Amino acid sequence: MALIGKWWWRFKTKTTSLWVKVISSIYGSSGGLLLDDSFRIDSYKSVWNEILKTGNNFNALGLPFRSFFVKDLGDGEATSFWKDVWIGNEVLKDKFKRLSRFDNDINASVKDRVIWDGAKGAGNWSWAREPFERAKDELEGLTKLISGAVLHPEKKDAWRWALGTNGLFTTKALTDMINSGLLTSSDSNCETLRNKLVPKKVEVFVWRARKLRLPVLVELDKRGIDLHSVRCPLCDEDIETVNNSLILCKHVFAVWSKVFDWWGRGGIPFINVGDLFLDTGRANSYRRKIIWQAVGWVCSYLIWKNRNQKVLTNKSWNVPITLNEIQVKSFEWIAKRCKSQVIDWHNWIYNPQIFI
Incomplete structure (x- = not known):
């Protein structure tokens, strides 16, 4: 959304560019970006039309996107x-x-x-x-x-970007605003979860997964996308749902088994993403609970990432390599953000139980 939104800034500031002149000749001098130009969104089917629709996506998150573009007189x-x-x-x-x-x-x-x-x-x-x-x-x-x-x-006159310290558009500032809008969106059936030990992108992933909004094959099929199959791309033994892609697929379950062995825990206590993201292990303090919860969130995030690489690039699924990536990334993210306890690499790999 942030990258698409940047085209609004480019249209407003690159007024001498040929592509801006072409868009203006079709959609009018404002390019269809003004509120009263919204009728044009349904009148044309084009790439620019999809860019215009992004404004509505920002509105859905409660973000006044158009007001971020301010004229310096x-x-x-x-x-x-x-x-x-x-x-x-x-x-x-x-x-x-x-x-x-x-x-x-x-x-x-x-x-x-x-x-x-x-x-x-x-x-x-x-x-x-x-x-x-x-x-x-x-x-x-x-x-x-x-x-x-x-x-x-x-x-x-000149345009100024209200979110930027120097008046210039930055994708990062808009991305932070989008993440804030996503994580504060309320849903009576799905309370927003937060964990300060993981990056914002992992929190957003958890939010999407709990609301079953990941683009698994079954969900894509529901939206009318023509697919060769909706079976799990890893095991080909069941249809691919969110629960299947993050937990139940036998290849994914093998990764979870390795993670639980690494932490010296028993059987895997969850079979759906709702329980997965709420799991805080047997920890007896808030600090220890969020450490284990963060490990679970990072594990599910990287499982999804590796699933995408398998689907999009046909990269082979390798349980030991996936486990190694989980160990490295979880240490990198959690150790950096955990201010109340020193987390060292040796114990993280060979004796992680001491942290929970």
Whole structure:
């Protein structure tokens, strides 16, 4: 989502590029990125159409994606008065809904609608009819708001990314915002779990797995994707569900058996992902519980990663190599984040029970 969202930034800032001119000729000067251009999303089937739909995906997470693009005013000529975020933190069309309907030109620029005398801004209105009732009240609020506008006639308008410290778009900042939106999404049947000893990407994976939102073959088939088979790509003995891909497949179960042997534990106590991610072993303190839970989360994350490599690149499934990767990655992530206890490599490999 973050990488696709970056194309919004590129469209807004690479105005002289040929591809931007092509998109503008099809979708209009705004490229279909403005809220009132949403009708175009269903009118065209193209790669750019999918990029536009990303805005709706951000809305679904409660992230005001469009408001992250802010105009730094110069002369106001390239900034839409009603449709761009240029004063305050939202577009004036949304803040003054009734009043915007009275304007003769909803696409008017800031330069068209604001008179700058060097000290403060004043309205330069062009009404289709004179505002009345509530619209008149909105006009008073708008007039007061734009009196604080500052224009710089000597320079051109420019875009600024609100999440960036230097005003430039960064995929990392947007990714962090997306992860925050994912992990705080509420679901009455699936409480969000957190573990401070694993990276955010592992937490997101756990959230997706518990909600059965991993792209296993059965789920892809439900969505109408034409597949040769929905049987497990590792064992070919059962259909591939989330539970099968992370626990029940005999090749995956063999990995879990090795992990439990490594930690000196008995039989595997779970058969579904709900119990898997809640398992805290026999630990008797919060610190020890989250260490074992983190090991389980890392193990399931790497099992899924290796499953994908098998499906996408036909890489052979190797239990010892997978176990070794789990040992290395779990140590790397957990030891780095565990502030209350020193975790050394030798004990982690040969005597990990002391940590739980």
